[in-house]
Amino acid sequence: MPDTPFLGDPVLGRRDLFRFGGAAGLTVAASSLLTPDASAEVATATSPSAAHPVRPPATPLAVRSPYLSTWLAGDYLAGEWAGFWTGRTTAMTGLARIDGVSYVFMGQPGLPDGGVELRGMIQTDVTVTPTKSRFTLHAGGIELAVTFLSPIEPGDLRRQSAPLSYVSAQVRSLDGAAHKVSLYLEISAEWAHGDSNTLVGWNSASTLGVRTLSVSPTNPGVLAENGDMASWGTVAWSTPERAGLTWQIGQDTVVRQAAAGNGALSGASDSAQPRRISDRWPVFGLNLDLGSVRGPSEPFVVSVGHIRTPAVSYLGTPLSPLWTSYWPSSQQMIADFHTDFPAATQRSDRLDDRVTGDARRAGGDKYAALCALALRQAYAGTELVVRDGKPWAFLKEISSDGNVSTIDVLYPAMPVFAYLDPQYLRLLLEPVLDYAETGGWPKAFAEHDLGSSYPNASGHNDGNEEDMPVEESANALIMAAASGVTGHYAILKQWADYLVDNALDPGYQNQTDDFTGFIAHSSNLALKGIVAIGAMSKLATAAGNSADAARYLAVARDYIAQWQTKATDTTGQLKLAYDRPGTWSLKYNGFADALLGLNLVPAAVTAEEGAWYLAHRNQFGVPLDPRHSYTKADWVLWTAAWQHDHPQVRDALIEGVYNFVTTSASRVPFTDWYDTISARQAGFQARPVVGGIFSLLALPGKH
Structure with a gap:
């Protein structure tokens, strides 16, 4: 040591x-999260209805x-x-x-x-x-x-x-x-x-x-x-x-x-x-x-x-x-x-002031209240260790599967680290990359996690794990680009090449919202993979490989044009899957396009999607898709950040999650999976994925 x-x-x-x-219930006045005028009101009223309080579950x-x-x-x-x-x-x-x-x-x-x-x-x-x-x-x-x-x-x-x-x-x-x-x-x-x-x-x-x-x-x-x-x-x-x-x-x-x-x-x-x-x-x-x-x-x-x-x-x-x-x-x-x-x-006072001020400017008082509730929970899903004299960080998939450093749990949590501390995100990625490079992972795409049960990162050298091939490969590439990872070029390129072969029209695969089941030809999963190919162009540029950078960017641009055609219904709406006309879903994976400044998704598509969400929201937000009335708070906020140029949509998405948090009868540490009609927990709690609440703050120049 x-x-x-x-x-x-x-x-x-x-x-x-x-x-x-x-x-039982929990009442919180949270006057520190209000505008100056509203703070004066709360000085004489501690009711949850005063201005914009947050009442955490x-x-x-x-x-x-x-x-x-x-x-x-x-x-x-x-x-x-x-x-x-x-x-x-x-x-x-x-x-x-x-x-x-x-x-x-x-x-x-x-x-x-x-x-x-x-x-x-x-x-x-x-x-x-x-x-x-x-x-x-x-x-x-x-x-x-x-x-x-x-x-x-x-x-x-x-x-x-x-x-x-x-x-x-x-x-x-x-x-x-x-x-x-x-x-x-x-x-x-x-x-x-x-x-x-x-x-x-x-x-x-x-x-x-x-x-x-x-x-x-x-x-x-x-x-x-x-x-x-x-x-x-x-x-x-x-x-x-x-x-x-x-x-x-x-x-x-x-x-x-x-x-x-x-x-x-x-x-x-x-x-x-x-x-x-x-x-x-x-x-x-x-x-x-x-x-x-x-x-x-x-x-x-x-x-x-x-x-x-x-x-x-x-x-x-x-x-x-x-x-x-x-x-x-x-x-x-x-x-x-x-x-x-x-x-x-x-x-801590200075950090509170920074986060609250940035959040108010990016999304208003209700958004600032959500960020206040999410920050400690996001970081507390992680811990720092030392390996071979160097710092690493691990993440626990709290309350869902207990896995070690699950990539599709780290991915939704990413915005908080991209906003506050990209170095920390790099430390969280190091074990993921090291295992794929030297630890015995046998497959061409990225692993799902580093071990079935925290705190033992025992790997899956037999390849027996919950494969999410496009999902995890794309997640890793996007996070690497967002955090400024250096090195690891060979494994990142391997995963990018897998996506070039598989992302445009994903086969029957599992994906991060695995509670909805496997899906083929997923429009949202394809979007993630295409954005990740674009992310590889940024990684190649940083590595000084201009030929690779040009090639991956050209592929991403070609694929997004094809994606728009495949994903668009005859009504003009983006479908849940290419072969499911008359459906829709939250295209939260558009956020990564905005985060990395790739500008692959046409602005008109983003605007039309936003209008659709406004027309299909429930009391407590927009469902993930029409198959169920539940949603994911992290993905809703990713979608809100993707819609940052459309304030009416952004604010409606924020308000749905805020209304859930402040009224839900499910008294658990901030659940990310809840029903948009009943405001009841569907599952999960205390997970670090609430780092996704910080999506608006992670966008360059948006606070």
Whole structure:
């Protein structure tokens, strides 16, 4: 491992669907995403109907990696347990003791019979920005602000590699009087494993000025999952040492009773370990006595992390997380993470302002609200590792198939990385390209994924996988061109030549929307392949191969003319498939043509398609095609970006997804697959494909 940081660029049946059960509603005011005039309105009204609020189906709390992904799928921070994206409880508790009276501000904790009475704080506002979820609560004459910050660090691999997230709490007096306040924050051992019968052990340590309470499975299953949670690794719950800080590890009701009744903890760790997670529910409590508070207090900052070594395996070789190249130990990483909190907050504020401002200019307030909800989820589907002294990134196909670095999941997520950090997209592509070049992939077209079950990129050297020949080859070429990939010319050319032979009229093939089934002569799939041939012309130009560049561009232009003829119905409408007159579909693959500036699709065709979408939309958007009433949020936003020169169409497409997000009764982390009539989840949740929401921002010069 190098001692110094890296420099320079370095059919429905197969998709397992997960749902939260019995989740309640969630209200979010999101005043930070409104225009200045609308913000003034929200200052006096927190109703979801005020201006353009976003009410996420689930609000991101600690959302940083495939295994650090905790959400609130309810109306209020108090009264609901937080949960992993699958819906498994990953409990977080917050108590505030104000002038001797104890209040709940997070979770739904119980106390022993005869224990201290707990009252609930009154939640007055929630604001969701691209990197933060901020809750405001009142009780006992004070205001409490609780902020969950999961940093996004474009261009900074060192900071982005830290598998940590912040929770901060700050209080101030509302009535001008001084109030004696203590705050208690806690997580449960449920964070450590997907099975509550699992034995866990714990520890408390003070290192480098930081108190860390940690919990791990006693018999870890390295590089294995249980219920999509990691079966190995350590959950770390940390805060800087300071006056008034106490801690305790033990049975949930015992530790909470101490905080609620005494405003302080014992500094003791329960010796009855290891034990099952469900055996007296061990929790990890941190309590800070703030003393007498009038003005804003210094924030009580706690970090939560899921720390695993190794992180993934590639073709049988375990790979360490990238953070190990920058820090000698996890304790040093955690200490630096806390030291960095003020600067991290400022960077996150600037990124929030940038994303929100760009999004408003590109698509309005409702579009900005969608981008705010999508950013953390998109990045949290990925993680950074080190291989042969170089950084790589892997992506998990969350909630659908669990594959490693699925190309047709990375592809819809692409816009967020193309917009914020093309280097990161290149790192995500490196394993995909390496495996095809040297890993034993036996076929002429691109692989579908790097392994059937994350985190093991075991490959498919026998060729037995879910082939999507045109789909994946085209996806890889378009992403390579969009991110500025250098090298890998031979394999990219191989895939381009496959498309020259097969893309104009694809045979009976699977494609990314595999829940709709195989299809032959697909107009949209053909469009993708043709655009990818054009993308190869850009890659050839960058490689200095002008002859190849001219040839591929000429083929793409010839094919698009033929495509228009084959795909156009006698009515002038583009069909779902060449041999299906009277049909239509969302031609979201036109976005890549606009992204790369190829201008292959005639402007008149784009305009006519847009008019068709306006005439066929439902309450919550435009279906993928007439076979079903469901749609995909990522593809709708890709289509909106393709229609960027037609604001009425663009805005209608955005509004359909926004209306779904803010009204759906399916309370799950942002699902990309939903019904446009009922606004109910059709499947999938928490997937990184919501990076496709950033399609408008990825277009050159459109923000």
